[in-house]
Amino acid sequence: MTAIPTLAVFKFASCDGCQLSLLDCEDELLAVADMVQIANFPEASREVAPGPYDIVLVEGSITTRHDAERIREVRRQTDVLVTIGACATAGGIQALRNWSDVDGFVQQVYAHPDYIDTLATSTPIADHVPVDFELRGCPVNKYQLLEVIAAYLHHRRPNVSRHSVCLPCKRKGNVCVAVAHGTACLGPVTQAGCGAICPSYHRGCYACFGPAESPNVGSLVDHLRGEGVEPGDLVAMLRGFNAWAEPFRSASDRIEEGSRA
Amino acid sequence: MPDARTIAVDYLARVEGEGSLRVSVVDGTIEDVEFSIFEPPRFFEAFLRGRPFADAPDITARICGICPVAYQMSASHAIEDAFGMRVDGPLRLLRRLLYCGEWIESHALHVYMLHAPDFLGYESAIHMARDQRDVVQRGLRLKKAGNAVVGVLGGREVHPVNVRVGGFYRVPSRHELQRLVPELEWARAAAADTIEWVSTFPFPDLDQDVELVALRHRDEYPFNEGRIVSNRGLDIAVAEYDEHFVEEHVERSNALHSRVRERGSYLVGPAARYSLNFDRLAPDARRLALGAGLGESCTNPFRSIVVRAVEIFQAVDEALRIIAAYEPPPEPFVPVEPRAGVGRGATEAPRGLLYHRYAVDDGGRIVDAQIVPPTAQNQATIEQDLRAVLEANLAMADDELGWLLEQTIRNYDPCISCATHFLDLQVDRRSSTAGGSDG
Incomplete structure (x- = not known):
C-alpha cells in the first residue's frame, strides 16, 4: 500500500444504506478520514481522485450490462475489494426478479419499457469479479465495517464470525422466540453480526445477514412445516434480502417443487 | 469565432x-x-405482488437506506387503511417519535455533511473538518442523537426491525426513552445554534413560483397524517391522491415524474412543508425561524438548508414532548384482520410527501402496489430551477x-x-x- 492508503466506495443497484453506515460512524468517521485518503466516495465528497485504490468498498448488485462492465473496471483499479451488504454479497431484495419474467416487471412499472436497460437477473459482485472479503448484512453492521477497514489497513484478515446468530442471541440473554412463543425464526441458519436485534424486539429473525456457515436449512424447513407454517409463507421467508444466497435459494426451490408435486 | x-x-x-x-x-x-x-431500476412495485402484506414495511424500507422509516410508515398506514383499522394513542405517538429520529438524522446528514460544504466552498464535510472540526463534530453529534432515537425504538439506525402493520413488535419502557433525554436536550440547543449558523451562509438569489404540496394536520406539524394541500388551492384526502396527481415515465430516465393533473410540476419537501404549515410549528421553532430571517414561507430553494435546520429543532422539541408524556400502551400493536381491499397512505419523509397504495386480497397477499417517492415528485421542479x-x-x-x-x-x-x-x-x-x- 502507498504511504497514505486510499479508500474508495462504489455503488451498484442498492439503497445506499450500507455506505451510509460509514457516515453513521459519528464517533469514528473523522478518525478514519485521518488514517486513509478518501479517494472516491461520491455520497460524501465531490472530490474524486483517480485509481488505483488500496481498499474499495462495493455496495449493490449487478443488474445492467453497463454495471457488469463497470465492476470489471473497478476490480482492475483495486488492491483489496470488499463487498458490503446483502445486495453486493447475495444480489439483494432485487434478486427476486431472478424467479420472474423481468420484461413483465418492466411493463408493470414503466410506461416506456424501451427506455429501460436491465438484465434479467440481479447477481452478487463475486459472480463477476474476484472478491477479497464479503461483509454481510442488510444493512451491514457499522462496527463490523470499521473492523474490516482496520484489518486491511493493518494487513490482517477481518475478525468476523460466520456462525449462527443463535449464539449471540443466547449470550444476550434473550428468551428464544421460537421455543417460548412458537415464532417462526430463521436465526438457526442465519449468520451472526446484527446483534440479534429481532428476537430482542420480540420478533423472529428474517435472515438479513444471510446464511451462516454450513446452515441446515432443510432441517429448519421441516421443523417450521411441522409448526404449521404454509409452504408459500416459507418460500416468502427464505426469499427475502438474501434470497439468491445458495442455501436459501435451493431450499426455497425445493419447497416450491415439493408443493407442486 | x-x-x-x-x-x-x-x-x-x-x-x-x-x-x-x-x-x-x-x-x-x-x-x-x-x-x-x-x-x-429495482422493480419493487412488481416483486411486492404476491408477498404477504406483513412484508411491505420491511421490503419497501430497502428502497432507501437514508429514510427507511418513511417507507415503513407510509406502507403501514396504507395497509392499515386497506384493512379499515386505525392506530391511535401511545402507538401513534411512538410512530411520530420514530419519525422525529429519522428527520433529525437525515436532516443533520444533509445540512452538515452534504449541503453546508457547498456554501462554504469545501469539497466535503471531511475537508471542512480540517478547518472547522468543532462544527462538523456538532453535526455528527446531532445526527447521532437522531440515530439514537431510531436505534432505541427501531432496533438499528438503517432498516429498523421494530415496525409492523398495526404498531410495533415491542414498545419501549419509560426508562428506555428517558435515557434519550439528556442528549436530546443538548440537541435542542445545538439545533438552535445550527439555525443561526446556516442563516449566515451566502444565498444565491432565486425566487420560485411553484406549486407547493405537503400534508397539513389540524393541529400538528405533519409527519404521519393530514390532508394533502397546496398553495394553489389543493385540499384533498390522501384517498383522492390518484385523482389529482399523475405519474409520467420520462424519456432517458429510470424514474417516473409526477404532476398535478390540472397544473403541472410541483414541489414537496421541507420548504413546502414549512410554507404550508408555519402556524403548526412549535412557538420556539417559529421564533428561531423568523429570527434567522426566514419569512413565514420559503421560496428560495437555496434557503431550504435553513428550513431543514428549523425542522431539526422542531423534531427534537417534539421528541422531548412525546417522551415526557409517554405511558407505555398495554399491547405493542393493534390486532390485524386482513381483508380484501385497497389502502392508501401518505406521510412526510424528510424529503417530502411519500405516497403508497396497495391492493390486498382476502388472504392478505399484495396484488398491486404503487409507490411515489419525493424525489420523483420534485424532478420537474429541479429542472426548472436549473434553468x-x-x-x-x-x-x-x-x-x-x-x-x-x-x-x-x-x-x-x-x-x-x-x-x-x-x-x-x-x-x-x-x-x-x-x-x-x-x-
Whole structure:
C-alpha cells in the first residue's frame, strides 16, 4: 500500500444504506478520514481522485450490462475489494426478479419499457469479479465495517464470525422466540453480526445477514412445516434480502417443487 | 469565432444515488436542460405482488437506506387503511417519535455533511473538518442523537426491525426513552445554534413560483397524517391522491415524474412543508425561524438548508414532548384482520410527501402496489430551477457554474435511489454558426 492508503466506495443497484453506515460512524468517521485518503466516495465528497485504490468498498448488485462492465473496471483499479451488504454479497431484495419474467416487471412499472436497460437477473459482485472479503448484512453492521477497514489497513484478515446468530442471541440473554412463543425464526441458519436485534424486539429473525456457515436449512424447513407454517409463507421467508444466497435459494426451490408435486 | 464550451462533471456528489445533468447553450441561450436518473431500476412495485402484506414495511424500507422509516410508515398506514383499522394513542405517538429520529438524522446528514460544504466552498464535510472540526463534530453529534432515537425504538439506525402493520413488535419502557433525554436536550440547543449558523451562509438569489404540496394536520406539524394541500388551492384526502396527481415515465430516465393533473410540476419537501404549515410549528421553532430571517414561507430553494435546520429543532422539541408524556400502551400493536381491499397512505419523509397504495386480497397477499417517492415528485421542479440558475449565471466560468448547478440540485437533498441515484453533468455551449449540431 502507498504511504497514505486510499479508500474508495462504489455503488451498484442498492439503497445506499450500507455506505451510509460509514457516515453513521459519528464517533469514528473523522478518525478514519485521518488514517486513509478518501479517494472516491461520491455520497460524501465531490472530490474524486483517480485509481488505483488500496481498499474499495462495493455496495449493490449487478443488474445492467453497463454495471457488469463497470465492476470489471473497478476490480482492475483495486488492491483489496470488499463487498458490503446483502445486495453486493447475495444480489439483494432485487434478486427476486431472478424467479420472474423481468420484461413483465418492466411493463408493470414503466410506461416506456424501451427506455429501460436491465438484465434479467440481479447477481452478487463475486459472480463477476474476484472478491477479497464479503461483509454481510442488510444493512451491514457499522462496527463490523470499521473492523474490516482496520484489518486491511493493518494487513490482517477481518475478525468476523460466520456462525449462527443463535449464539449471540443466547449470550444476550434473550428468551428464544421460537421455543417460548412458537415464532417462526430463521436465526438457526442465519449468520451472526446484527446483534440479534429481532428476537430482542420480540420478533423472529428474517435472515438479513444471510446464511451462516454450513446452515441446515432443510432441517429448519421441516421443523417450521411441522409448526404449521404454509409452504408459500416459507418460500416468502427464505426469499427475502438474501434470497439468491445458495442455501436459501435451493431450499426455497425445493419447497416450491415439493408443493407442486 | 464559435462560442462553444463543454463542462463535464462526471458524477454528481453528495446526493444519495446516480444521475446526470446535460445542458446545452446555443448563442448564450439555454436550449435544453435534462436532469436524468440512471440508477438501475429495482422493480419493487412488481416483486411486492404476491408477498404477504406483513412484508411491505420491511421490503419497501430497502428502497432507501437514508429514510427507511418513511417507507415503513407510509406502507403501514396504507395497509392499515386497506384493512379499515386505525392506530391511535401511545402507538401513534411512538410512530411520530420514530419519525422525529429519522428527520433529525437525515436532516443533520444533509445540512452538515452534504449541503453546508457547498456554501462554504469545501469539497466535503471531511475537508471542512480540517478547518472547522468543532462544527462538523456538532453535526455528527446531532445526527447521532437522531440515530439514537431510531436505534432505541427501531432496533438499528438503517432498516429498523421494530415496525409492523398495526404498531410495533415491542414498545419501549419509560426508562428506555428517558435515557434519550439528556442528549436530546443538548440537541435542542445545538439545533438552535445550527439555525443561526446556516442563516449566515451566502444565498444565491432565486425566487420560485411553484406549486407547493405537503400534508397539513389540524393541529400538528405533519409527519404521519393530514390532508394533502397546496398553495394553489389543493385540499384533498390522501384517498383522492390518484385523482389529482399523475405519474409520467420520462424519456432517458429510470424514474417516473409526477404532476398535478390540472397544473403541472410541483414541489414537496421541507420548504413546502414549512410554507404550508408555519402556524403548526412549535412557538420556539417559529421564533428561531423568523429570527434567522426566514419569512413565514420559503421560496428560495437555496434557503431550504435553513428550513431543514428549523425542522431539526422542531423534531427534537417534539421528541422531548412525546417522551415526557409517554405511558407505555398495554399491547405493542393493534390486532390485524386482513381483508380484501385497497389502502392508501401518505406521510412526510424528510424529503417530502411519500405516497403508497396497495391492493390486498382476502388472504392478505399484495396484488398491486404503487409507490411515489419525493424525489420523483420534485424532478420537474429541479429542472426548472436549473434553468433559472443557468440563465442568471451564464457568464460564470464553467467549473464554478458546474458547482453552482450541483448545489442547486442538492437544495432538494435528492434521493435518487428512491426515485429509482448521481450526476454526470455536461454543459454543452455552442454557437448556431459553429456548425456543431451533434447535440
